[in-house]
Amino acid sequence: MEYPVYLQMTETENVVAIQGPSRFWEGQKLGNQVLQHDVVCRTWPERQRVMDMLESEGPWSRISKEAFDRAWDPEMTEPDWGLQEHVELASRTTFGISSKARWFARVTTLTQLRGALAWAKEHDVPMLxxxxxxNMLLHGDVHALVLQVDIRGVEVLPQGPTGAVVxxxxxxxxxxxxxxxLDDSWHGLENLSLIPGNVGxxxxxxxxxxxxxxxxxxxxxxAVRIEDGALERFDASKCxxxxxxxxFKREERGNWIIxxxxxxLDRESPLRMGYGAIEHELADIPEERRTHRDVSEAVIRIRQSKLPDPAVVGNAGSFFKNPTVPSTVAQALKEAHPSMPQYPQAGGGVKLAAGWLIEQSGWKGHSRETHGVHDRQALVLVHFGGATGQEVWVLAQDVMASVHQKxxxxxxxxxxxxxxxxTD
Ligand SMILES: Cc1cc2nc3c(=O)[nH]c(=O)nc-3n(C[C@H](O)[C@H](O)[C@H](O)COP(=O)(O)OP(=O)(O)OC[C@H]3O[C@@H](n4cnc5c(N)ncnc54)[C@H](O)[C@@H]3O)c2cc1C
Known part of the structure; x- marks a missing residue:
């Protein structure tokens, strides 16, 4: 059986997406309201209901994903996406810098999202x-509709004997x-544990x-195209x-909402421990007994010891990318600075450690009272409280200029x- 299976209930606008033998999502239209239920079937009657719905005969018919998406057409449901004005964003970013959104909305469905897009287009308002x-520094107040995309739900589509598309x-x-x-033993993402932010x-x-x-x-x-609300699928090559x-950071910047x-993911995905301090963290566990959960926990411990917690001090993680330079440049730098860490890249060029360059330029622990450079990780700019985005950006530019000079x-x-x- 291939999941999800999409159904429309006979003589109603209600649709169901069956995600697996023990989970389905149900949407019911009541007037211009939409009731959504994400049902995890823990008891026998609920599981029986899923089995019944998978039968070909019944008061339902199977529909395509496109028909399922169309059933949530914005024309059929009055968008109710709660437009707010002059909303403080400090607590919504990890830098915690004060900035006001001229308009703000949190959307939880495709319908609401399309409603918000239509409103922004109609009023000629830019969107953030x-x-x-x-992963953002707000340089000042935001004269735009700030759209928080809060569409939820996890679906598992088993593939082959040990894999799944999740x-x-x-x-x-x-x-x-x-x-x-990891709880469900779908492995592969464990090294990316504790990265802040959302899936989108x-x-x-x-x-x-x-x-x-x-x-x-x-x-x-x-992703939904901002211009016209069309839904499109991107594979890896398209990304x-x-x-x-x-x-999405280059040619298609600002065109799509994911x-x-x-x-x-795969139950038998290999453990990847060869990077950074993971092997060292797991030294007490015999190699044959190490699990994906162990790797995740090791990554969490390392991250907690190295990176400032945004709940304690405002930051957006690594502020700068590690630069890649041509190998001739890397060689000259190595001669002048023998201790410089260098990482030759498969596709040519040599990656340098931005944190090392910043530290060697004397910035580690630098403080401008309200903001500064983290004292344990020079790649991270920190906000102690009371700084503006502009001030943090001036510091970032000073750091860049000094690394360039040295x-x-x-x-x-x-x-x-x-x-x-x-502008108003
Ligand atoms: C302490 C700390 C550690 C970090 N460590 C790492 C790390 O190890 N590796 C790493 O790669 N990153 C790291 N980051 C950076 C950050 O966590 C990631 O980039 C993360 O993916 C950002 O997610 P977000 O939801 O917060 O995005 P946001 O900051 O809200 O947005 C980032 C950008 O994406 C756009 N965007 C957001 N959601 C959507 C969407 N649904 N559709 C279209 N555009 C969208 C925004 O407009 C913006 O341009 C770290 C950050 C912090 C604070």
Whole structure:
């Protein structure tokens, strides 16, 4: 049996998506209200109901995914997506810097999302998509509709004897999603444990840590075109993943809202322990007894010891990307600075450690009272309280200029710089 199976109930507008033998999603239309139930079948009568619905005969008919999506057409349901005005964003980003959104809405369904897009188009208002706010620096107030995409739900489509395509709504918190896949023994994402943010943003910069990137397990994503609300599926080649990069940060920047992301996971996915301090963390566990959960826990411990917790001090993780330079440049740098860490890349060029360059330029622990450079990890800019986004950006530029002056290497921010200032 291939899941999900989509059904329309006879003589109603109600639809059902059966995600597996023990889970289904049900949508019921009541006037212009939509009732949604995500049902996990723990008892026999519920499981029997799923088995019945999988029979070909009954007061339902099977429909395609497209027909299922169409059943949620915005024309049929009055959008009710709660537009708010002048909303403070400090608590919605991990930098915690004060900034007001001129308009703000949290959307939980495709219908609401399309309603918000139509409103923004009608009023000629720019849009900023917000996930967990862990990879952005707001330079000031945001004269735009800030749209928090909180579409949820996890679906599992078994494939082959040990694999599955596991997809999640854009609004699922990334770490919780990774934990859920591990709970269900779907392996592959364990090295990406504890990365802040939501699933929807994970392909944006092809998040990565400890030798694994999203692209290594990526199956597909569904995205809604901002221009006309059309839903389109992107496979890996269409996403053009690179180091902390994808087509959504380049040619397609600002054109799409990602609503669902799917990953190839496998019960027998190999353990990846060769990167960073994971092997050292697991030294007490005999190699043959190590599990994916052990790797995840090791990654969590390492991250907690190295990176500042945004709940304690505002930050957006690594502020700069690790730069890649041509091998001739790397060689000259190595001669001048023999202790410089260098990582030759498969496709040519040599990657340098931005944190090392910043530290050697004297910035580690630098403080400007309200903000500064983290004292244990020079790659992270921190907000102690009371700074503006502009001030943090000035510091970032000072760091970049000084690294360039000392090493001739141009750093590039990894964090998205948001400049949608008010004009009214
Ligand atoms: C302490 C800390 C550690 C971190 N460690 C890592 C790490 O190890 N590896 C790593 O790769 N990153 C790391 N990050 C960065 C960050 O966690 C990731 O980039 C994460 O994927 C951002 O998710 P988010 O939901 O918070 O995105 P946001 O910050 O909300 O948005 C980031 C960008 O994506 C866009 N966007 C968000 N959601 C959508 C959507 N659904 N559709 C279209 N566009 C969207 C936004 O407009 C914005 O341009 C770290 C951050 C912190 C604070």
């Amino acid at each position: 998509v917000l996930g967990g706010g862990s 997809s999640a709504g854009a609004g699922e918190p990334w770490h919780e999603f990774v934990m859920r896949t 943003a994970s392909p944006m910069q092809n998040i990565g840590a400890y030798g694994v990137e999203v692209k290594d397990h990526f199956a597909w994503l569904d 053009q993943f690179g180091y902390r990069d994808s087509v 609503v669902r992301v799917a990953f190839h 090493f001739g290497v141009q750093l590039e921010p990894e964090v998205n710089q948001i400049k949608l200032h008010p």
